[in-house]
Amino acid sequence: MSLPQIDHTHKPSATSWVASANGHSDFPVQNLPFGVFSRAGGARQLGVAIGDSILDLAGAARARLLPGVNASQLTGSSLNTLMAAPPSQRLALRHAVFDVLTNDQHRAHATPHLMPAEACDLHLPAAIGDYTDFYVGIHHARNVGAQFRPDNPLLPNYKYVPIGYHGRASSIRPSGVPLVRPKGQRKAPDGDTPIVGPSTRLDYEVELGIWIGQGNALGEPIPIADAGRHITGFCLLNDWSARDFQAWEYQPLGPFLAKNFQSTISPWIITAEALAPFRIAQPARPAGDPAPLPYLFDLADQAGGALAITLSARISTAKMREAGQPPHRLSGGPASNMYWTPAQIVTHHASNGCNLNPGDLLGTGTISAPTADGYGSLLEISNGGKTPITLPSGEARTFLEDGDEILLTATAQAEGFVSIGFGECRAIVLPAI
Amino acid sequence: MSLPQIDHTHKPSATSWVASANGHSDFPVQNLPFGVFSRAGGARQLGVAIGDSILDLAGAARARLLPGVNASQLTGSSLNTLMAAPPSQRLALRHAVFDVLTNDQHRAHATPHLMPAEACDLHLPAAIGDYTDFYVGIHHARNVGAQFRPDNPLLPNYKYVPIGYHGRASSIRPSGVPLVRPKGQRKAPDGDTPIVGPSTRLDYEVELGIWIGQGNALGEPIPIADAGRHITGFCLLNDWSARDFQAWEYQPLGPFLAKNFQSTISPWIITAEALAPFRIAQPARPAGDPAPLPYLFDLADQAGGALAITLSARISTAKMREAGQPPHRLSGGPASNMYWTPAQIVTHHASNGCNLNPGDLLGTGTISAPTADGYGSLLEISNGGKTPITLPSGEARTFLEDGDEILLTATAQAEGFVSIGFGECRAIVLPAI
Structure with missing residues (x-):
């Protein structure tokens, strides 16, 4: 590659x-x-x-x-x-x-x-033609899956298919644009019928965004050896999620109104060239996991297709800001918790001939670490809303309240090189209209 | 409305x-x-x-x-x-x-x-910003669901939520552009691991497309009484589907590579104005079904929000064309088999504040009739590939072969008015590269 x-x-x-x-x-x-x-x-x-x-x-x-x-x-x-x-x-x-x-x-x-x-x-740095969100953070997939299927958290396709789905391009906004709490349908597990109202389980998700550079023609897949030249760079992506809407609507065709009310990205494209010193080997798969299928396997990609980037999510509540308290760290961890590399994501997306265009954005999916200090969403941190966390202000949180601000940052680091950052991906939650 | x-x-x-x-x-x-x-x-x-x-x-x-x-x-x-x-x-x-x-x-x-x-x-009549596909053909949803869950074909959300998911805008092509058979992962039910190759279960789907006119600002839902003025018009949509890829990839986030290799639309926008004489009452819901939630209910929409359009799908194989045989009717039926109206679809899409833009395209999902002569996909017609049909050429089909051409047409009819047509939505299947 x-x-x-x-x-x-x-x-x-x-x-x-x-x-x-x-x-x-x-x-x-x-x-x-x-x-x-x-x-x-x-x-x-x-x-x-x-x-x-x-x-x-x-x-x-x-x-x-x-x-x-x-x-x-x-x-x-x-x-x-x-x-x-x-x-x-x-x-x-x-x-x-x-x-x-x-x-x-x-x-x-x-x-x-x-x-x-x-x-x-x-x-926004580009007019985004199509936006696709993946699900390659394996610890996130396992944590979320375990809430639904404790004995079988990862579905059989997970280690063969870089799972992804199409998202909404029109509602992506740059850092700083507030988020209005969405309204929608939710149904309580013991309720007979759904009710409509502002989401009561509003969440954030820490992701990397991959900016597509040169595209491919419809019908012409991108060999993994060429995937690198289709990637312009990276950003941070907060894939805001209404967990109550999601649980009710997502079967059988996946997330829709639970996600498409807004996504927030950091506005600077951290280029593939800038990240050259921070390329690392894709972590070896655990014993027993299948090897990537041939179309997703490239020696150079395995040797240097992952990125030494550390992600961080922090929260600031209205009460914390009034008290002059700094944002509180919710979680963080390395991007190497991605089960698939950016090149594998791009190649899989185009493997059926789907045409990618300059300015398309691909999300990695939530990148969680294997341990609780690195979970990339409140769904995981609060164990599905069952275990509130306590903030420095004394406030408890399972999901986001109005006035809460989420701030994502990231740094690429490597011995012997100057670290580079991604800038800010932040937005504050406003009350539903 | x-x-x-x-x-x-x-x-x-x-x-x-x-x-x-x-x-x-x-x-x-x-x-x-x-x-x-x-x-x-x-x-x-x-x-x-x-x-x-x-x-x-x-x-x-x-x-x-x-x-x-x-x-x-x-x-x-x-x-x-x-x-x-x-x-x-x-x-x-x-x-x-x-x-x-x-x-x-x-x-x-x-x-x-x-x-x-x-x-x-x-x-293409417009630059399509975002494309969303719905699933409002209730007989299709029931037929497909029954193949997976014979006792419980419709999921509990179906009669409350106009189910939809985001599709791929970049790979939508006008009538006449050939379709290259896609390659991808599939796993046989009795296979240990997936294999990669050209789809062996390539299918068509008969849908109406809804063209969005004026959009809405992010965060501002579209009341159902206003939904009509956001709809410019309609087209035919063939939502080509690789059923083998779909079965393997779609959990938990929905269809992706099984759909996004290409979608074909008829190139003329049949305007809302042209369709004014063909508005009919939305059929009454069967006894026992819930009423639409208030945000999806409008008296004028119930009284005249459905459309008197008859859809038709035909096939022409290479052998049939050589023999001078005309295209063979696969199925057809009225668009009133939609469980939700176009206005309900638009209002639901924007109900969480998601912003729609001029030129966005919404698919209705496959519109099947309740009886076998009106099934809108080969998945239904062949009962999941178990029951081949025989064509006038003597050829058998469960799914599409290379050289097959699918032709969708539609006519709006009403007593006392001149019928209008949608033009053609056709494409031929070319062999995988």
Whole structure:
């Protein structure tokens, strides 16, 4: 499998003349994620995050700071055009931006095109054509399955099929957009008939999002050896879930209104190139598990297709914010708890000829660790609502209350390299209308 | 519920100076469906079908034949802009086109903008943002459920929830685009492990498609009294299904690769306005069934929210075509076998705040009649592959073979009105690559 290579942009000694990028920023010069921003209600523009600032890419191109870059890809209001280009063009842009931001001689020319991030609004980085959510967090699948089938938590297909289903593209929103508590049908286990009202079991789910770059034609599968070049990068994804609606509606065709009221993503695309130093071997399958079927097996993918990313979920309630208490950690753990790699997910999706397009988003499914400190949803943390947790404010939670804010973050780390972050994926729960 | 009204465009005595529209055409002047066409590899243009011809809308507007119409809605390469406009603008366009095509004094000016349909290619009428497939054909749900659960074919939620799930927008193709037999995982009931290969249980499904017009903002449900104005019109939908993949993959999150390799639609949008004379009462629910929950209940919808449309599915094999045999009827029946109305489907979809957009497509799910001559899929017709049918060519079929072509058609009929048709939804099965 062709994977992005480690190059000079990953050198740990590299620093930027943007001082805030050096030190403990999510966005050091080794990261350089792409996104879409606007200033003061102005037009949407393409940018790169650097420390506490954003480099305006079209402005930098106009100032002739990005030689060798196809400037026509930088003038739109979404990253779809850049995502549709060969990965080599994205890499050329990364190299040019790295040069601008590390080389002090560019400081004077580039500074006018650098915006303080706090003065900008961040938007969805791409027009999302189709959104698919997978279920590759095996500990999550086992934990949830055990609540329904204690003796047989994982279904027979789980270790052969990267289980996935289509989700709703139109209701994906960037970090910061509040979530209105949804209304819907639920039926109590002992109730005769369903009732309609605001969800009483609103939950979060910690996922990685995979951004598709170049697509494939309808009818033409993507061999796993080629899957890497179809992945532009990654983001964080909170797959909000109304567990009461879900339990009532999901048979036989899967989740629908329990999920499609809103999903929240972090707005920066952490590129496959930025993550090159953080590729690790896919963990060996437990003894007795089947090997991946041949179309899902690639030696290079097994050797380096997983990612050394640590995920974290925190909660902040209205009472905690009033008391000045910081967000409380709910859970966290490594992305290596994915049973399938991103390449396997992409290849499986296209294996029947289904066409993926630039800007499509794939969710991994909830990534839980095997132990309770790393469960990626309140459904797991509260054991289906049976065991409340107590927050630093003294408040108890089984599921989310109005005013609660969920904050997802992630960091990629590897010995000898500068860590990079994903930025924030946050949203506050507002009361039902 | 506000529904389109019967007006002068539905007068049975109205005829067109386009002679082929008068008589037994799917597209008399009472129909006037919207679509997207191109000529000889040229650009996509918006058009209206009339008899065996297509009226070029932008050309007609340039020739000042469409007074009072917003011509800017007619110049693009998809109908999304027109669909996003208030229904009154679509109605104004219908009235203007009706005037052009019925009034002989416009013949000379309009003829240069009339194309023979056989010289045109037809395309998807809209850029489809999200595609959702429902499951409201109760006889289909019962037939399929009985194959898995003979004693309990309908799940407890069926009569409360218009069951639906998200499908794949990117792989929807217009009538005429061949279908390549998909490859995928299947597991025989007595097999230890799955195998990978071309589907051996490829099926069709007869559905109606519902085109969304004006959308709703995220977080703002659509009251059922308003649902009508969000529906632009209807089409035919063949929801091709690989039953072997489906049986293996669908638990717990629903159909995925069994469906998303391709879906075929008829290319003309049969508008809500054209269907005004064909509105009928939703059939009374059987005794003992629950009433729709209040958010899904509207007196006007119950009185006139169903449609007097008769669906038909036919097959043509390679051997039949060689022998000059016409397509063979597989099944057919009335759309009133839907347990929920289009308005109930739309309102349920948005009831949790999910935002629908102009150009979104909703499938009804397979519409089967209660008796075997009206089953809408081979899964039902062949009783899960156990009972082959014999075709006029002497060939037997349980599921589709390479070279088979499926043709869906539909007609709306009502006493005292000119019948209108949906055009063709056809595609031929090509061998797996």
